[in-house]
Amino acid sequence: xxxxxxxxxxxxxxxxxxxxxxxxxxxxxxxxxxxxxxxxxxxxxxxxxxxxxxxxxxxxxxxxxxxxxxxxxxxxxxxxxxxxxxxxxxxxxxxxxxxxxxxxxxxxxxxxxxxxxxxxxxxxxxxxxxxxxxxxxxxxxxxxxxxxxxxxxxxxxxxxxxxxxxxxxxxxxxxxxxxxxxxxxxxxxxxxxxxxxxxxxxxxxxxxxxxxxxxxxxxxxxxxxxxxxxxxxxxxxxxxxxxxxxxxxxxxxxxxxxxxxxxxxxxxxxxxxxxxxxxxxxxxxxxxxxxxxxxxxxxxxxxxxxxxxxxxxxxxxxxxxxxxxxxxxxxxxxxxxxxxxxxxxxxxxxxxxx
Numbered sequence: 001x002x003x004x005x006x007x008x009x010x011x012x013x014x015x016x017x018x019x020x021x022x023x024x025x026x027x028x029x030x031x032x033x034x035x036x037x038x039x040x041x042x043x044x045x046x047x048x049x050x051x052x053x054x055x056x057x058x059x060x061x062x063x064x065x066x067x068x069x070x071x072x073x074x075x076x077x078x079x080x081x082x083x084x085x086x087x088x089x090x091x092x093x094x095x096x097x098x099x100x101x102x103x104x105x106x107x108x109x110x111x112x113x114x115x116x117x118x119x120x121x122x123x124x125x126x127x128x129x130x131x132x133x134x135x136x137x138x139x140x141x142x143x144x145x146x147x148x149x150x151x152x153x154x155x156x157x158x159x160x161x162x163x164x165x166x167x168x169x170x171x172x173x174x175x176x177x178x179x180x181x182x183x184x185x186x187x188x189x190x191x192x193x194x195x196x197x198x199x200x201x202x203x204x205x206x207x208x209x210x211x212x213x214x215x216x217x218x219x220x221x222x223x224x225x226x227x228x229x230x231x232x233x234x235x236x237x238x239x240x241x242x243x244x245x246x247x248x249x250x251x252x253x254x255x256x257x258x259x260x261x262x263x264x265x266x267x268x269x270x271x272x273x274x275x276x277x278x279x280x281x282x283x284x285x286x287x288x289x290x291x292x293x294x295x296x297x298x299x300x301x302x303x304x305x306x307x308x309x310x311x312x313x314x315x316x317x318x319x320x321x322x323x324x325x326x327x328x329x330x331x332x333x334x335x336x337x338x339x340x341x342x343x344x345x346x347x348x349x350x351x352x353x354x
Contacts, residue, residue, distance in 0.1 A: 001082045001286045002041070002253060008076040008090075011036040014068040014315040018306055022279055025259075025300050026290045026318075028308035028345050033316035034290040037308075038121060038255040040077050041288065044087055045119035045253060068315065118252040120144070120244055126236040126262070130228035132186050132213040142247075146240040150214040150228065153243065154183040163246045170242045171218075173270045174263075175235050180219040185212050234262035238271060245278055245285075256289040260296045272299040294337030302327070302336050309345035319348045 002020055007013035012033045018024075026034040067075050078088035121144055129146035139159075140151035156164040164181065172178040190211040196203050217227045218235070228236065244250065260268050279285050291297060297305065305321040321327070321336070324343050331339070 001284065002079050003082045005037070005041060005044075005079040006077070007037070007040050009068045009073060010040050010075055010077055011066060012068060012310065012314055012316040013037070013040065016316050016318050018318055019320070020286070020288060021304055022283070022286050023275070023300070023304050024288045025297060025305050026288070026308060027292070027297065027305060027340055028348075029310070030292075032308040032310050032345070033318075034308055035257055036316070037318075038257060038288065038290065041079065041253070042119055042121040042255055044077050044079050044089060119255065120251040120253070121255040122146070122241065122244060123257045124237050124240050126233040129236050129240050130231070132188050132215045134190060134211055134213040142240065142244060146237075149240050149243060150183065150216045152247065153181060153216050154185075154214040156243075156247065157183050160248055163248060167239070167242050167246045170246070170274045171235075171239055173274055174238045174242075174267045177220045177222070178218055179221050181239070182217045182219055182225065184215055184217065186215045187211070188213050232262065234264065234267055237262050238267065241271075242274070245275075250285075252284050252286060254285070254287045254289075256287060258291065259289040260291050260293040265295050268293065268296045269299060272296065294341045297337035297340055298335040300336050302331060302339060305336060305340065307340065307343075307345055307348050309348040311349045317348045 001022060004017065004019050006017045008015055012031075013036055016033070016037075018037065026037060028034055067073065074090055074092045076088065076090040078086065080086045123144060124146040126146070128143075129149045131147065131150075133140075133148045133151040135148060135151040140148055140155045142148045142152045153164065156167075168178065168181050171181070188211060189208050190213075191206050191208050193204050194207045196205060215228060217225050218231060218239075219225045241256070245254070259271075263271060275287060279287070302321045306318055307321055308316055308318045310316060321340060321343075322331075324330075324347055326343070327339075330342070334342075
């Protein structure tokens with residue numbers, strides 16, 4: 001489990017250290033660096049050898065765009081596991097000079113231990129999740145935006161029935177009345193782009209071809225069956241998260257942006273209960289999430305909350321909620337969400353060094 005992470009000159013995280021637990025919620029205003037923390041953890045963890053790191057970093061051909069202040073300098077990210085393993089990634093950046101290769105951008109100081117490399121960064125998109133999916137993989141994988149969910153469910157129906165039953169039971173807690181997750185096949189038109197040569201010149205043309213893909217629906221206790229594209233956003237997002245959590249070979253670390261998105265207050269309660277049950281069964285499972293909901297935060301202990309804020313120079317500061325100077329006066333008889341709403345974030349900056 002990762003117990004500490006540190007950032008230097010990474011986006012608004014000019015100099016930020018965070019202690020992490022098995023379940024940690026990041027809270028604060030929009031743009032204060034919550035998602036940057038998740039992205040930094042993801043980039044660090046992907047140094048475990050997954051080639052998708054190259055794809056992730058290729059979105060930033062000029063590394064200084066990721067720096068707190070563009071110009072010459074260095075950017076560093078580091079994290080430590082509870083058993084003492086550490087990973088630090090640092091890159092010097094010259095003003096106006098793009099870095100050409102991934103290895104030149106980020107060089108780890110040591111091989112990445114498994115507990116630091118197993119990660120899923122989910123920023124789920126319900127529109128992508130409900131589409132008919134097509135895969136040629138022997139074991140279909142749901143992407144980080146949730147696309148491919150139908151193929152992952154179809155695979156589990158045949159190869160991991162027990163886990164699919166657990167997903168159904170979990171979803172029923174979050175969305176009352178769920179009876180069964182159904183997977184079906186559907187014919188659809190897949191468009192690809194082919195290259196042909198005409199008089200020695202390359203010409204690109206679209207080609208439509210018929211394919212058989214996977215889709216899903218949910219059957220409810222009253223006998224109704226609702227296709228994926230007619231389900232509520234919250235139901236689809238919860239199903240995607242639970243599928244990733246229950247699928248065999250799941251990562252150790254889950255990074256979840258806006259965990260409360262699309263969920264009714266009662267569904268938020270049930271979802272957090274399910275997450276805690278999973279973490280109790282698997283002590284190596286760690287979840288770092290962001291939220292804007294004080295109601296969802298009531299389901300967390302104050303020690304599980306990190307408050308982030310921006311100063312006048314747009315630098316992120318972060319402190320545990322329990323470090324508020326008046327925490328001792330407020331902690332009795334006050335729920336965590338109420339405590340955060342009452343205390344706000346200004347104290348994080350006021351108590352920052354320098």
